[in-house]
Amino acid sequence: MEVPILKQGDYLIASIQSALTDADLSQLREALVERVGRFRARGVIVDVTALDVMDSFAVRTLRDIAHMARLRGAETVIVGIQPEVAFAMVQLGLTLKGVATALDLEEGLAFLDRLKGGRIDVQPRAQRRIDHGR
Amino acid sequence: MADDVRVPITCDLDIVQARQKGRQLAADAGFTSGDQTVIAAAISEIARNILMYARAGEMTLSVVANGERHALEVVARDEGPGIRDVERAMQDGYSTSGGLGLGLPGARRLMDDFEVASSLGKGTTVTMRKWKRSNV
Numbered sequence: 189m190e191v192p193i194l195k196q197g198d199y200l201i202a203s204i205q206s207a208l209t210d211a212d213l214s215q216l217r218e219a220l221v222e223r224v225g226r227f228r229a230r231g232v233i234v235d236v237t238a239l240d241v242m243d244s245f246a247v248r249t250l251r252d253i254a255h256m257a258r259l260r261g262a263e264t265v266i267v268g269i270q271p272e273v274a275f276a277m278v279q280l281g282l283t284l285k286g287v288a289t290a291l292d293l294e295e296g297l298a299f300l301d302r303l304k305g306g307r308i309d310v311q312p313r314a315q316r317r318i319d320h321g322r
Numbered sequence: 323m324a325d326d327v328r329v330p331i332t333c334d335l336d337i338v339q340a341r342q343k344g345r346q347l348a349a350d351a352g353f354t355s356g357d358q359t360v361i362a363a364a365i366s367e368i369a370r371n372i373l374m375y376a377r378a379g380e381m382t383l384s385v386v387a388n389g390e391r392h393a394l395e396v397v398a399r400d401e402g403p404g405i406r407d408v409e410r411a412m413q414d415g416y417s418t419s420g421g422l423g424l425g426l427p428g429a430r431r432l433m434d435d436f437e438v439a440s441s442l443g444k445g446t447t448v449t450m451r452k453w454k455r456s457n458v
């Protein structure tokens with residue numbers, strides 16, 4: 189099941205609609221990293237509201253997406269982690285260290301807007317310049 | 323009591339199938355949605371271990387009873403290489419596959435009962451149970 193990726197302004201929004209296999213998740217990772225370049229995106233939102241489970245593979249893939257997108261000059265926000273999913277993730281020992289999260293799509297967009305406005309500094313400026321230098 | 327549900331684990335789609343069937347069985351048995359998620363997550367980790375280490379195996383999901391109490395039981399069997407050091411494999415961050423090494427210890431934290439029987443060259447059986455909380 190391919191995840192639709194929408195472009196909205198400078199942002200890409202991947203909205204997961206149903207349970208994903210490992211192959212689907214890997215495919216989403218490749219697609220997002222490629223499209224950050226193609227659409228010159230500065231922000232990526234991955235909406236996981238529909239995911240009823242996040243296991244170690246899903247979390248690792250989301251983390252990879254965020255780190256790869258950052259290397260291509262875009263910040264990623266994971267939105268919509270459900271309360272039960274968060275509970276199970278913590279029990280499993282899974283963290284999204286170094287990856288921004290927000291409650292829902294609206295908060296995720298607000299986060300990226302603040303980032304663009306320079307009101308949040310996620311990493312040192314010099315580093316950002318290198319990353320954006322494609 | 324519902325019949326056992328058997329799920330062959332031979333490809334990554336089967337991981338999704340197994341956890342969805344586990345969640346459904348837990349829902350039918352009256353587990354809270356939080357516990358359903360916990361069970362599904364544990365199934366996902368253990369099913370992935372089967373694929374990663376043994377390439378194929380099978381999961382049996384059932385509801386078992388002990389007097390008044392009910393549990394969802396997952397038995398995951400494979401005929402893979404077995405686990406050389408079960409004690410070590412149960413520790414966080416220990417992996418021989420380049421994974422995160424959270425599968426076994428993570429699943430153990432999620433479930434109430436957790437047993438691993440493994441013999442080198444013959445395979446591994448993981449049995450895990452989540453008991454239904456009676457006062458919810």
